[in-house]
Every structure is written in structure tokens, then in C-alpha cells.
Amino acid sequence: MNILVCVKQVPDTETKVKIGDDGKSIDEADVNFVLNPYDEFGVEEALQLKEAVGGEVTVLSVGPESATSAMRTSLAMGADKGVRLNAEDVRLKDSFSIATALANAIQSLEYDVVFCGKKAVDGDNHQVGPMLATLLDIPCVSTVTSLEFDGASFTAFRDVEGGKETYTGELPALFTTDKGLNEPRYAALKGIMQAKKKPIDVSDAEFPAEDSLVVESMELPPESPPGKIVGEDADAVPELVRLLKEEAKVL
Amino acid sequence: MAKFQGIDYYKLDDHFSEEELMVRDMVRNFVENEVLPDIEEHHKEGTFQKDLIPKMAELGLYGANLPEKYGCANLNNVAYGLIMQELERGDSGVRSFASVQGALVMYPIYEYGSEEQRQEWLPKLASGEAIGCFGLTEPDFGSNPGGMKTKAVEDGDSYVLNGAKMWITNGTISDIAIVWAKLDGVVRGFIVPTDTDGFSAPEMKGKFSLRASVTSELVMDDVRIPKENILPNGEGLRGPLGCLTQARYGIAWGALGSAMATYETALNYAKERIQFDKPIASFQLVQDKLVTMATEITKGQLLAYHLGRNKDEGKMRHQMVSMAKMNNVKVALDTARVAREVLGANGILDEYPVIRHMMNLESVYTYEGTHDIHRLIIGADITGIEAFK
Numbered sequence: 308m309n310i311l312v313c314v315k316q317v318p319d320t321e322t323k324v325k326i327g328d329d330g331k332s333i334d335e336a337d338v339n340f341v342l343n344p345y346d347e348f349g350v351e352e353a354l355q356l357k358e359a360v361g362g363e364v365t366v367l368s369v370g371p372e373s374a375t376s377a378m379r380t381s382l383a384m385g386a387d388k389g390v391r392l393n394a395e396d397v398r399l400k401d402s403f404s405i406a407t408a409l410a411n412a413i414q415s416l417e418y419d420v421v422f423c424g425k426k427a428v429d430g431d432n433h434q435v436g437p438m439l440a441t442l443l444d445i446p447c448v449s450t451v452t453s454l455e456f457d458g459a460s461f462t463a464f465r466d467v468e469g470g471k472e473t474y475t476g477e478l479p480a481l482f483t484t485d486k487g488l489n490e491p492r493y494a495a496l497k498g499i500m501q502a503k504k505k506p507i508d509v510s511d512a513e514f515p516a517e518d519s520l521v522v523e524s525m526e527l528p529p530e531s532p533p534g535k536i537v538g539e540d541a542d543a544v545p546e547l548v549r550l551l552k553e554e555a556k557v558l
Numbered sequence: 559m560a561k562f563q564g565i566d567y568y569k570l571d572d573h574f575s576e577e578e579l580m581v582r583d584m585v586r587n588f589v590e591n592e593v594l595p596d597i598e599e600h601h602k603e604g605t606f607q608k609d610l611i612p613k614m615a616e617l618g619l620y621g622a623n624l625p626e627k628y629g630c631a632n633l634n635n636v637a638y639g640l641i642m643q644e645l646e647r648g649d650s651g652v653r654s655f656a657s658v659q660g661a662l663v664m665y666p667i668y669e670y671g672s673e674e675q676r677q678e679w680l681p682k683l684a685s686g687e688a689i690g691c692f693g694l695t696e697p698d699f700g701s702n703p704g705g706m707k708t709k710a711v712e713d714g715d716s717y718v719l720n721g722a723k724m725w726i727t728n729g730t731i732s733d734i735a736i737v738w739a740k741l742d743g744v745v746r747g748f749i750v751p752t753d754t755d756g757f758s759a760p761e762m763k764g765k766f767s768l769r770a771s772v773t774s775e776l777v778m779d780d781v782r783i784p785k786e787n788i789l790p791n792g793e794g795l796r797g798p799l800g801c802l803t804q805a806r807y808g809i810a811w812g813a814l815g816s817a818m819a820t821y822e823t824a825l826n827y828a829k830e831r832i833q834f835d836k837p838i839a840s841f842q843l844v845q846d847k848l849v850t851m852a853t854e855i856t857k858g859q860l861l862a863y864h865l866g867r868n869k870d871e872g873k874m875r876h877q878m879v880s881m882a883k884m885n886n887v888k889v890a891l892d893t894a895r896v897a898r899e900v901l902g903a904n905g906i907l908d909e910y911p912v913i914r915h916m917m918n919l920e921s922v923y924t925y926e927g928t929h930d931i932h933r934l935i936i937g938a939d940i941t942g943i944e945a946f947k
């Protein structure tokens with residue numbers, strides 16, 4: 308089975324971000340980058356699938372040279388090879404441009420299954436996976452929490468408000484992965500040592516002529532006001548309820 | 559609590575390779591997810607977290623700087639040091655376990671063992687299938703191991719060992735012990751399966767330090783082992799001391815992990831704890847403490863880093879290791895003690911990691927050559943005059 312996983316390098320969610328000089332993107336100096344956590348579920352699922360039925364796991368990423376570490380992490384976990392679609396200003400690209408670049412590259416590859424994280428924790432758009440499936444003209448099940456394969460058929464499960472949905476379909480197909488799908492493995496030392504020997508093909512990303520969306524500006528959220536202690540014991544409850552109703556308006 | 563980010567005041571991260579950082583971050587996540595949730599409970603109960611044994615093995619953390627053909631990861635020594643740093647950020651006992659298994663059991667088999675011994679034991683020790691311990695110290699011989707009384711006597715195709723070792727990490731849970739004993743008056747190393755008749759390893763109780771690590775006596779009463787269990791290469795104290803150099807190297811890094819843990823706790827606490835209507839971090843005396851910690855840790859990082867690069871380039875002398883072990887453990891102990899102060903009464907509670915690290919470090923200060931013995935080693939090196947005796 309040929310399994311593709313689209314991965315993105317994102318700032319560690321613990322990083323305190325600063326806005327860059329252009330006012331449209333973050334300042335990347337001093338930022339600790341990691342493999343997008345939702346993509347990690349995709350890598351793990353791909354590895355488990357490979358371990359079960361055999362095949363090859365290829366990770367794809369759109370980005371500059373400095374964005375290879377997410378791919379290296381995936382290779383260290385056990386993926387076989389990488390494809391980097393080179394692009395410098397990738398952070399200003401909209402989801403459709405990224406999905407198009409991925410689709411253009413994937414057209415020429417053989418694949419049975421494509422995994423994307425349900426979202427990247429930086430952009431938070433939830434778009435690339437479904438757009439990519441549409442461009443490839445293959446079925447897409449988003450935010451899957453459990454997956455089963457039987458030959459060329461699959462059964463995918465996803466959580467919906469108050470319940471669970473079950474889908475069946477035929478491969479090739481794309482799945483966007485959600486928390487709960489699996490427990491991603493740590494990259495063992497041997498994997499880390501092998502990762503640098505695994506190939507990463509580089510080619511230029513082929514984007515659409517223009518982005519359909521343009522980032523105009525980026526701002527940090529306003530500082531949250533300091534917490535308020537209303538009182539210490541049961542006597543404070545009425546005042547707390549009043550404030551939650553009237554000031555915070557959450558009740 | 560925010561995720562641990564380490565300290566990098568001098569942009570040392572720019573000097574680590576991508577691979578070294580990957581190793582560090584992987585072990586950091588592992589410690590965060592697998593060690594920290596349970597460590598206080600094990601510390602309280604005085605038990606070693608045994609479920610970590612196979613987990614660390616799976617990641618390849620034992621003997622990580624030894625060659626691949628024995629089932630090891632063949633990392634460079636800087637990456638190896640970063641592993642020790644991150645493990646000890648969790649607990650000195652966890653780092654001790656890995657140090658003993660890798661530097662004090664696998665290393666002597668690799669360095670002083672025969673090819674058969676390497677083939678037989680290293681893969682099993684790397685995979686955690688076998689656990690080992692290192693028996694050098696005796697009740698009457700600590701800093702002066704050359705005086706040891708444990709003896710091996712040749713008898714037909716066996717050696718027969720008699721004697722007692724004390725303070726042996728992992729002793730009770732080991733499958734093999736590397737025992738140092740005198741054969742015709744010369745110190746030699748022996749691989750002793752712990753299920754051999756006459757061998758016992760009762761656990762030592764009552765420790766206030768390294769509570770989450772097993773410490774044992776080794777009692778040997780006519781322990782008969784096959785002749786091929788002697789480590790053929792390495793006669794005299796040079797053998798055990800060579801192992802200690804490896805373990806001390808790891809401790810020089812490990813101590814930094816502990817210091818980072820207690821410094822970070824103190825820093826966060828000082829910024830949040832309000833007294834006299836202000837965070838205590840706003841008082842000059844408290845800032846002075848935090849600055850000292852950050853400065854000393856940064857200096858310690860530079861020592862460890864350069865020691866590691868020197869080791870990888872084959873330029874490391876054992877006296878250099880003494881300096882880094884001595885300095886960095888002292889830095890860690892001082893940092894823990896001052897962090898304890900900054901936390902006030904909370905500093906004595908096991909809700910925070912500080913008091914646990916502080917007590918652990920009392921052992922680390924003493925084992926693998928006491929702080930003072932390392933001073934004497936460096937003193938002898940720079941003056942040419944030995945002051946031990």
C-alpha cells in the first residue's frame with residue numbers, strides 16, 4: 308500500500324509568538340517549531356497501516372529548507388521518504404494554494420491512502436485536507452477517530468455531537484486525522500539516526516497564479532484582564548453568580 | 559503548568575545539530591509524559607518505576623553511544639549527554655538507572671569484554687531483557703576502592719568469589735552484576751549472573767535520597783562462576799575507573815537537567831507568589847537568587863557542551879570529566895537549595911519537584927567520586943602533587 312502523509316511544521320503551542328515586521332505573519336526568530344500534532348496522528352496511522360499490510364509511507368510538506376524538521380521527525384518515527392515542495396513565503400499562502408501545490412505533486416505519485424491532520428495548530432483553518440481530496444477527486448472523511456481497512460475498502464469512524472458516524476468507501480481516499488485516532492509513538496534513537504539517511508526529494512511547489520485570500524494583518528489578542536477574587540467561602544457565591552451573569556455574561 | 563522549555567541563555571541550541579535536538583526533545587517529551595506523572599508517588603513509596611525499563615529500552619536509551627552492531631544507537635556523546643540531562647530533569651534515580659545500565663554495565667563489557675561477551679550481553683542489556691549493576695564500593699572502601707576485600711580465587715575451570723559490596727544501584731533488580739574483585743591481588747572485573755548460588759542482593763532501606771532508585775548490598779558467599787566470565791581486558795583499578803569516567807560524563811549533563819527543573823520551578827513560583835502586594839520576583843534579593851541560578855546553569859552548560867565535543871573529538875581527559883561532574887553537581891545542589899528557599903514553606907512539599915531533587919543530589923554529590931575527591935584529582939593534575947594519601 309502506498310501511503311502519503313501531508314505534514315506541516317508549526318510553532319510549538321507553548322511558544323510565545325511575536326508579530327513580525329510585516330504585520331502579517333509571526334516573527335520566527337526564537338520560535339520552537341514542531342511537527343503539527345494532528346499530522347502526528349496521520350504519521351502514526353500510516354505507520355500502523357504499513358506495519359499491518361506492508362507498503363511505503365511518504366511524507367509531503369510545502370515549505371522552505373528550514374521547514375524540513377517536521378519531515379525529519381516523521382522519518383525518525385518510521386516514514387520511508389519525504390517530498391518537499393519548495394516555497395519561501397509559505398506562511399502567507401492560503402489553504403487553496405497549499406492544497407493545489409500538494410495536489411499537483413500527488414497527481415504524479417501512486418497512492419492508496421492520503422492522511423492530513425484535521426488542521427494545523429497555527430493556521431487553524433481545517434481546509435487543506437478536504438480541498439486536496441476534492442482536487443484529487445477522491446473521497447474524504449474528515450476528523451476520523453478510528454479507521455479500519457479491508458483490502459481496497461475502508462470503514463472510517465468520526466465523532467459527531469453526541470454520537471459516532473460510520474462511513475464506508477473504496478480506496479484511494481483521504482482522511483483528516485483527529486485526536487483519539489491513535490497514540491503517536493516516540494521517535495526512537497535508531498529512527499532518529501536513520502532519518503538523516505532517508506531521502507527527501509525537493510521540487511518547486513506549483514501554486515495557482517494567485518492566492519484567493521490575502522492576509523491583511525495579524526494582531527495579538529488583547530491582554531486578558533487580571534482574575535478577580537470575589538470572596539473566600541459560601542458567602543461569596545451570590546456575588547460570583549451575579550458577576551458571571553452581568554459582567555462575564557456566561558450564565 | 560507551561561511545558562518545560564529548558565534554559566538557553568547563551569544560544570547553545572544553535573550549536574547542537576538537528577539530530578541532537580531531536581534526541582533531546584524526544585527524551586524531554588518522554589520524561590514529561592512517562593516519568594513526571596508518577597515520580598512523586600514512587601518517591602513517596604521508595605520504589606523504582608519499573609514500567610520505565612522496557613519503555614526506555616524501546617527508545618534505545620541504554621548504552622546509546624555504543625555501536626549499532628550490538629543493538630545500540632551509536633549516538634555521539636553530546637546527544638548521549640542530552641539524554642542524561644533530560645532524564646535527570648525527571649529524577650536523578652531514573653538517570654541513575656540508565657547511567658548504570660549503559661555506562662557501568664554495558665560499557666565495561668564493550669570496553670574490557672571479549673567479543674563473545676559483547677555478543678551475548680550487549681543486545682540483551684540494550685533491549686532491557688537483562689538489567690545490570692556495578693559493584694565496586696564496599697562497606698569499608700568507598701573513596702579508596704583499591705583497598706577492596708572482595709576476592710576471586712581460581713578453582714579448576716571456575717572462579718570463586720567472596721566478599722560484600724554496598725550502595726549498589728539496581729542491585730536487587732539485576733540479572734547480572736559487574737563485580738570488581740581482587741584476583742591474586744589485582745583488581746579484575748567479573749560478570750556474575752545474580753541467580754548464581756551464594757549470591758544475594760538485599761535492598762538497602764531508609765534512604766532520604768534517590769528514593770525512586772533501588773540501592774542494594776551484594777553479598778557473595780562462595781559464588782562460583784565459569785572462567786569465561788572474567789573481563790579479559792582491563793587489569794587493575796584502570797578498569798572500574800574507566801567506567802566511572804563514562805558515568806561521570808553523563809552526570810555532568812544530568813545534573814544540569816536537575817538544576818533546570820528546580821530553577822524553572824523557582825522562577826515560575828517567584829513570578830506568581832504575591833507578598834507585600836507584589837510578586838516576590840520583584841524583590842532584589844529574590845532576583846539575585848534567580849540570577850545566580852541562571853548564571854551558574856549557563857556556565858555549567860558550557861562546560862558540559864565543550865566536554866562533549868572534546869569527547870567526540872577524542873580530546874577528553876578524565877580530569878576534565880572530574881571538573882564538570884564536580885562543578886555541575888554542586889551547581890545543581892546549590893540551585894535546588896536556593897529554589898527551596900524561594901518557594902518558602904511550599905519548598906518542603908512534594909507537590910513541587912524541588913525538595914525531591916535537592917535530596918537526590920545529596921547522593922549524586924557523593925557517588926561516582928565525591929565532590930572533594932574530584933577536587934583532589936584536579937589538584938593532583940594541576941600541581942603534580944597527589945593529596946589523597
Ligand SMILES: Cc1cc2nc3c(=O)[nH]c(=O)nc-3n(C[C@H](O)[C@H](O)[C@H](O)COP(=O)(O)OP(=O)(O)OC[C@H]3O[C@@H](n4cnc5c(N)ncnc54)[C@H](O)[C@@H]3O)c2cc1C
Pocket residue numbers: 658692693694695699700701702724725726727728767768773921924925926927928929930931934945946947
Ligand atoms: C545512592 C547511592 C548509589 C550508589 N551506587 C553505587 C553503585 O552503583 N556502585 C558502586 O560501586 N558504588 C555506588 N555508590 C557508592 C559511592 O560511589 C560511594 O558512596 C562514594 O564513592 C563515597 O564512598 P563512601 O560513601 O564510602 O565515603 P568515604 O570514602 O568514606 O568518604 C567520606 C568523606 O570523606 C571524604 N574523603 C575520603 N577520602 C578523602 C581524602 N583522601 N581526602 C579528603 N577527603 C576524603 C569524602 O570526600 C567524603 O566527604 C552509591 C552511593 C549512593 C549514595
